[in-house]
Amino acid sequence: MTARGAVAAPPETRANPLREESVTLRAADPCTFVVFGATGDLTHRKLIPALFRLSKQKLLHPRTAVVGFARRELTTEAFREEMRRAVEDSGSSASPEWERFAETLHYTSGVFEDHGAFRTLGRLLGEIEEKRGIPGNRIFYCATPPGAYEALIRNIGAAGLARRAIRDERSVPWSRVIIEKPFGHDLPSARELNALVHTVFAERQIFRIDHYLGKETVQNILVFRLGNGIFEPLWNNRYVEQVQITVAESVGVEQRAAYFETAGVSRDIFQNHMMQLLTLTAMEPPARFEADSVRDEKAKVLRTLHPMTPEEVARDTVRAQYAGGALGGAPVPAYVGEPGVNPRSQVETYLAARVHVDNWRWSGVPFFLRTGKRLPKRATEIAIVFRQPPFSLFRSAGCETLEANVLRLRIQPDEGISLSFGSKSPGQVLHIDPVQMDFYYLTSFGQDPPEAYERLLLDCNLGDSTLFARRDEVELAWEFVDRIVEAWKDQSPPLLTYPAGTWGPPEADELLHGSGTHWYRL
Amino acid sequence: MSLSERHVQDAPDGARPFDAIAIEGELRNMWSASSSKSSGAIYRAALANLVVPLDPSLASRLMPVLIEVTRRHPSRLFPIGAGGASRGARLEARIGAICHRRETGGGLVCSEQVILDSDVGSTGLIPSAIRSLVIGDLPTVHLNLHSRFDLPWISELMDMADLILVDSCLAAPGAEPEVWRFVGREGSRRVHDLTWARLTPWRTILAEVFDEKMYLPSLRTVRRVEIGFTGPGNPPPQVWLLAGWLVSRLGWNVDGGGRDGLVLRSDAGTVTLALQRIGKGEERWLERIHIEAGAPHPLDVEILHRGRERTARVDVRVPAPSSSDVPFGYREFAACIVGEIQRHAPNRSMEEAARAAEDLIQSWRKP
Numbered sequence: 001m002t003a004r005g006a007v008a009a010p011p012e013t014r015a016n017p018l019r020e021e022s023v024t025l026r027a028a029d030p031c032t033f034v035v036f037g038a039t040g041d042l043t044h045r046k047l048i049p050a051l052f053r054l055s056k057q058k059l060l061h062p063r064t065a066v067v068g069f070a071r072r073e074l075t076t077e078a079f080r081e082e083m084r085r086a087v088e089d090s091g092s093s094a095s096p097e098w099e100r101f102a103e104t105l106h107y108t109s110g111v112f113e114d115h116g117a118f119r120t121l122g123r124l125l126g127e128i129e130e131k132r133g134i135p136g137n138r139i140f141y142c143a144t145p146p147g148a149y150e151a152l153i154r155n156i157g158a159a160g161l162a163r164r165a166i167r168d169e170r171s172v173p174w175s176r177v178i179i180e181k182p183f184g185h186d187l188p189s190a191r192e193l194n195a196l197v198h199t200v201f202a203e204r205q206i207f208r209i210d211h212y213l214g215k216e217t218v219q220n221i222l223v224f225r226l227g228n229g230i231f232e233p234l235w236n237n238r239y240v241e242q243v244q245i246t247v248a249e250s251v252g253v254e255q256r257a258a259y260f261e262t263a264g265v266s267r268d269i270f271q272n273h274m275m276q277l278l279t280l281t282a283m284e285p286p287a288r289f290e291a292d293s294v295r296d297e298k299a300k301v302l303r304t305l306h307p308m309t310p311e312e313v314a315r316d317t318v319r320a321q322y323a324g325g326a327l328g329g330a331p332v333p334a335y336v337g338e339p340g341v342n343p344r345s346q347v348e349t350y351l352a353a354r355v356h357v358d359n360w361r362w363s364g365v366p367f368f369l370r371t372g373k374r375l376p377k378r379a380t381e382i383a384i385v386f387r388q389p390p391f392s393l394f395r396s397a398g399c400e401t402l403e404a405n406v407l408r409l410r411i412q413p414d415e416g417i418s419l420s421f422g423s424k425s426p427g428q429v430l431h432i433d434p435v436q437m438d439f440y441y442l443t444s445f446g447q448d449p450p451e452a453y454e455r456l457l458l459d460c461n462l463g464d465s466t467l468f469a470r471r472d473e474v475e476l477a478w479e480f481v482d483r484i485v486e487a488w489k490d491q492s493p494p495l496l497t498y499p500a501g502t503w504g505p506p507e508a509d510e511l512l513h514g515s516g517t518h519w520y521r522l
Numbered sequence: 523m524s525l526s527e528r529h530v531q532d533a534p535d536g537a538r539p540f541d542a543i544a545i546e547g548e549l550r551n552m553w554s555a556s557s558s559k560s561s562g563a564i565y566r567a568a569l570a571n572l573v574v575p576l577d578p579s580l581a582s583r584l585m586p587v588l589i590e591v592t593r594r595h596p597s598r599l600f601p602i603g604a605g606g607a608s609r610g611a612r613l614e615a616r617i618g619a620i621c622h623r624r625e626t627g628g629g630l631v632c633s634e635q636v637i638l639d640s641d642v643g644s645t646g647l648i649p650s651a652i653r654s655l656v657i658g659d660l661p662t663v664h665l666n667l668h669s670r671f672d673l674p675w676i677s678e679l680m681d682m683a684d685l686i687l688v689d690s691c692l693a694a695p696g697a698e699p700e701v702w703r704f705v706g707r708e709g710s711r712r713v714h715d716l717t718w719a720r721l722t723p724w725r726t727i728l729a730e731v732f733d734e735k736m737y738l739p740s741l742r743t744v745r746r747v748e749i750g751f752t753g754p755g756n757p758p759p760q761v762w763l764l765a766g767w768l769v770s771r772l773g774w775n776v777d778g779g780g781r782d783g784l785v786l787r788s789d790a791g792t793v794t795l796a797l798q799r800i801g802k803g804e805e806r807w808l809e810r811i812h813i814e815a816g817a818p819h820p821l822d823v824e825i826l827h828r829g830r831e832r833t834a835r836v837d838v839r840v841p842a843p844s845s846s847d848v849p850f851g852y853r854e855f856a857a858c859i860v861g862e863i864q865r866h867a868p869n870r871s872m873e874e875a876a877r878a879a880e881d882l883i884q885s886w887r888k889p
Contacts, residue, residue, distance in 0.1 A: 016738055017771045018729040028849070058832050061849055133846070446567040446596035446631040448624065 028461045030063035031137035032125055036152055037144035038068025047143060048083045049090035050453035055101045059458055063132045068107040069121055079107035112151040118159035136173025139460055142180060145259060149179065150196060157200035165202045176460055178207045181272045187478040194471050207460045208469040212273045214452030217415045221280045224417060236361045241404060242515055244368045244383040245277050246522060248375040250327060257340030264347045266485055269371045275477040278367060281382055282357050291466040295473060302476035306356040313487035318508045319348040322374040325500030332374060332500045346495055349373040352508040370508060374500035379522040380411035394430060403434040404517065415449055416440040540613040542654035548617050549634055563629030567596035571656040575602045575668040575676050584667050590856035592633035593622040595863055598657055599635040605642045612644040613651055649678040663863055669694060687862055689716040690759040698759040699883060702876035710869035717759050718872045719858040723851040724764055724808065727825055727834055740821035741772060746814040748796045753806030757797045760808045765795055766879030776881050784885055
């Protein structure tokens with residue numbers, strides 16, 4: 001008897017006949033996460049809670065270990081206790097899985113410039129790997145201020161902690177490094193840092209993290225555009241009038257004044273988060289949904305961004321700094337009154353710009369970008385504003401102007417998508433009102449999207465770099481932003497002020513003058 | 523009425539004769555009443571209509587599964603207990619909600635449910651009742667948790683479904699091939715066997731073992747496969763499906779039964795497939811796979827997984843002894859169901875495995 005429908009696997013084939021596309025569970029490799037800056041804010045608020053939640057969901061390999069490395073002297077027990085509090089502060093209930101996870105946590109102290117501390121770290125890693133049966137796979141997470149990256153990378157290399165990938169990145173043991181944004185503070189420094197990291201790691205081992213890309217709603221931009229037949233045909237200059245991208249923060253500089261004084265929003269948010277949102281909105285469909293195809297298309301968008309001349313910078317950008325004001329019913333100080341800020345600081349906390357993507361699809365469509373600190377609320381949104389119908393059929397009935405159709409992709413909070421369109425109001429008179437079709441993640445899926453860091457940490461373990469920035473993306477984004485920052489040195493446009501708790505200076509509204517629209521309310 | 527965490531809330535006046543208009547009105551009243559009395563936000567969510575004929579003997583065990591399904595995939599839920607109502611009751615309905623506290627806090631996410639009961643003589647009314655209550659612009663998923671799927675009223679419900687989930691583990695012993703033939707007839711895009719979904723971690727681990735370049739050539743020289751299971755009676759359907767999967771993926775032919783098990787033919791020779799009951803538990807689990815391969819690529823590997831454990835043990839004895847615990851993607855039943863609801867592709871691999879499994883069962887039954 002013959003098994004009907006049997007798939008004959010050619011005996012000489014080198015492919016695994018049991019490996020089939022239907023088996024889609026992604027299995028994490030056993031590895032050690034080495035977190036530099038383990039006593040810092042990022043580790044407390046994001047990394048350890050994310051690792052703990054991954055562990056709770058059994059998405060990490062059971063033999064996974066975490067080693068914290070920082071300047072502060074701590075015992076492993078004290079580190080575990082500190083991390084338990086961090087997990088609880090993040091809103092996760094620590095028990096009962098905590099004890100099991102805590103056993104995977106280790107700590108060693110050292111100065112990033114001290115080569116000896118890295119040799120000690122190497123010995124500790126060897127012991128942990130032997131004890132837990134980890135085959136030497138390591139992820140180095142640079143959760144430190146950017147100024148520490150150089151020493152870190154040099155010492156990881158000098159102490160032989162990382163294994164450079166030659167051909168097959170997935171061959172065991174593998175080493176990967178995660179570097180937090182900002183990656184450099186301008187194009188030359190980004191190139192320098194890239195060159196340095198490349199002395200220790202190959203490009204496919206480098207994971208430049210921008211946590212915005214780990215957000216479910218950001219990933220959904222591509223799904224929405226390319227997984228639905230009705231939107232992509234409209235996604236071009238024939239139907240789109242303009243695009244608005246807003247990344248608004250209600251917080252000030254908090255504990256990051258020293259860093260922010262050297263960065264401003266142009267480097268802190270515009271060069272990374274906003275450029276990523278812009279590329280995902282404007283990119284062409286990739287050939288395949290895999291890391292290099294997606295990143296190729298994103299890089300193409302950055303290459304086609306119209307490079308601004310100083311005159312265009314003066315005309316098409318608005319920079320400002322918040323003055324004292326009120327936010328959420330409470331008074332807040334001016335930026336220059338924040339602790340750690342130079343009282344005569346000229347650093348921008350607000351940036352609005354009109355940029356153009358010079359390609360076939362987007363020619364003539366302005367992209368209005370704005371970001372700022374101490375704005376009335378925390379909100380990130382992409383608004384696609386569609387063109388008006390070519391003929392106003394209802395003018396004779398008294399409806400002179402109609403609201404444009406607007407598709408709003410809400411990245412945070414209230415994650416979702418809405419589409420506004422005109423509808424006849426009930427009654428005897430023809431009156432057209434804008435109404436909305438709304439999709440909320442919560443009411444459709446009954447749950448909030450997972451934390452971005454969970455997704456990104458797991459992707460790094462799995463060797464999937466789709467949601468991480470590639471070298472060329474980072475450098476192209478810097479090239480674009482550097483032109484703006486360079487032009488500002490001539491005080492053109494001047495640094496304006498806006499009261500904290502408002503949507504920025506009125507001059508930002510004037511950017512849209514003549515476009516027939518306004519900044520959409522968030 | 524207040525809606526509380528993870529609570530199945532029935533309307534206060536309980537079951538009443540079925541009336542579609544009244545039910546929709548009661549649902550509306552329930553939401554407006556709960557929103558006015560509740561201290562926190564309540565989100566009414568639905569991604570699908572979930573129609574669930576429940577085997578009366580399994581209803582109490584399966585309701586917790588359905589509650590978990592609605593947490594993972596909010597739906598308007600229709601649990602159907604056919605034949606459970608008292609004689610003369612005809613068709614009865616009661617409404618309720620299943621609510622879950624959001625993990626991040628800040629309110630409840632609730633799924634509506636309409637519970638239908640009928641007396642034995644009124645099962646034919648069930649499809650028309652469901653048809654009047656499904657939310658039109660949402661997909662309808664038929665989750666068959668009834669041991670029969672050939673009853674006229676169940677067939678009629680299946681006809682209106684976009685997706686049908688069946689479970690060959692619920693089929694009467696010996697009737698599993700009927701489930702697989704149904705999948706074959708209707709197509710694996712529309713009909714999914716949940717038993718196959720439970721096999722995913724086993725297939726993943728087996729594939730991973732042979733991802734190892736050193737072991738891959740051994741697939742060509744396999745001489746013996748032992749599949750161990752727990753529970754009474756003949757091998758459960760998951761054992762047959764896994765065996766069928768190996769047979770179909772590796773291009774083996776079924777030669778017939780032997781004293782030591784089924785005899786298969788591969789390009790390199792004869793393969794013995796032994797299905798063995800191990801352990802004395804009552805639960806019908808697949809617990810062990812042992813594969814032996816001969817020269818020139820000898821291999822002796824055993825994979826052991828018990829119950830709901832999150833890891834499996836992989837012991838390699840030949841060519842070089844090694845032992846490791848590997849993640850086993852065990853999923854609770856509700857997670858398997860939701861995974862299948864969210865899968866929209868045909869499953870050729872399963873269809874082929876099912877056909878091979880049926881051949882294996884026929885050979886097994888021959889004297």
